[in-house]
Amino acid sequence: MQGDFRINDWLVQPQINSVEREGKTWHLEPKVMQVLVHLALHPNEVLSKDRLLQAVWHDTFVGDDVLVRCISEIRYVFGDDPKSSRIIQTIPKGGYRLIAAVTTDSSPEAEPQPVSAIQSSASEVHHQTGHELVLRYDYDLSHPKESHGPIADEPHFRSPNGLPHSDETNSAHPLIETAEPNHTQATNAEHNTGRGRGSSRHRSWFISASVSLVIVFAALGGAYAWNSMHRSAVDFFWGPVLNSNDPVLFCIADQGQYAALTLRDAADPARQVILKDNLTAVVIDDLNAVVQITGILKSNDKKYSLKGEGSTNLTDLRAGPTIFVGAFDNAWTLRLTKSLRYHFDNNPEMTRFRIVDSNSPAHTPWVVDRLEQMATNNYRDYAIIARFIDSNTGKPAIIVAGVGRGGTIAAGELITDPTYLAQLAGAARASGNKKNMEIVLSTPIIDGEPGSPKVEATYFW
DSSP: OOSOEEETTEEEEGGGTEEEETTEEEEOOHHHHHHHHHHHHSTTOOBOHHHHHHHHSTTSOOOHHHHHHHHHHHHHHHTOOGGGOSSEEEETTTEEEEOSOEEOOSSTTSOOOOGGGGGSOHHHHHHHOTTHHHHHTOBOTTSOOOOOOOOSSSSOOOOTTOOOOOOSOOOBOOHHHHHSOOHHHHHHHHHHHOOOHHHHHHHHHHHHHHHHHHHHHHHHHHHHHHHHHTOOHHHHHHHHHHTOSSOEEEEEOOOOEEEEEEEEOSSOTTOEEEEEEEEEOOOHHHHHHHHHHHHHHHHTTOOEEEEEGGGOOHHHHTTSOEEEEOSTTOHHHHHHHTTSSEEEEEOTTSOEEEEEETTSTTOOOOEEEHHHHHHHSOEEEEEEEEEEEOTTTSSEEEEEEESSTTHHHHHHHHTTOHHHHHHHHHHHHHTTOOSOEEEEEEEEEETTEEOOOEEEEEEEO
8 A cells, every 4th residue: 555545534644654633743663554554454354463464574473562562553643542442443362453434535525535545556646636735734733632541551641642532523724725716706807807717727726836835845844843742652762773774783691601401302302312512591581572672673674683791892882772681690781880870789698689879879779689589489670771872882772671580571561662662752751852861660570470560760861
């Protein structure tokens, strides 16, 4: 699908990955737009997750979580509440269904076209609707906007977009109608001046075109400001990484090398044989966060590589953005966070691990007791997320590091879920849109499994 179309009163432009309403523009990631387009091609039809994954990621192996994040991102932009959805309905064990009206009309007055017409080329759509740009940017911005309810499947909060929760189309100023003379005006002009109706229409067309150009240039002049204010939640956090021309490096914590491994006999899997080898172990909690983040990178066609922290050097870090995963088993994480406001600390016996606020070092509420952790497997874990420009390399650095087991998983969830990122974006705007940030989060660990992340503190500079 290449042509523009509408979902209710939203203008969707797949070719430039944008969604517009009331003169405001939101940009979707390419894969997110492809999910939306595929749903729009099959309105009111239940599409299974497998079908959507095959349609959008047919050449890449990804998990359901990538699709779930795309659906959450679409809901975020449209201000859609999954519990009382007006756009995308979740069908338990079935998939997703687009329940909003899909048309290819360019103005509220136009007759809706069948959904198959969405497949028209962009040039055909623009040719058929010459005054499209005028109506698109001339909504009544003074119309009060209603706040609406939760927009995602997990924690609930009000959308920072300030989008109306109504499905009604706001009326546009009739510029085309007022700019072009009616039949009576043309007749009077012809009678009084002796000029033909064609001259009058030509003159009115010129006036209409001039007004259109003024509106278009005004809209383009404000586009950068709108785009900056209404970037997608994912682009808000990952923009410095995704916009870099350099590949991304994962610097992951690695454990000591093993001289042997246990393999199973293909003929008799119950039989195990120990063989000599040379292996490096990776903590599965850290690997979980890596998988979550790679979903973001893959959906944006971003190249990446992985290296153990023991084999990573400064030259590697100077080659592009780096994502550091793990805390007390990753020396690079400890080095980079040492100078930050929130950093890691431990007692000499290595039985108490904590996150310290440099502005209040005596106040230490974020502590993991190793003895309690090992004895009960039920405790509260903590993590640091940071995004900043490393002064040593001049490249973006992202820290994703938990204190105990599970904190890193929760951190990976927070920075890949548009719902959480939208909350973080709101906090960043309140702080003055500073570029660098650091977040302390907590999560309950129950029987060794982490719960939902909770933001404990934020700092922007």
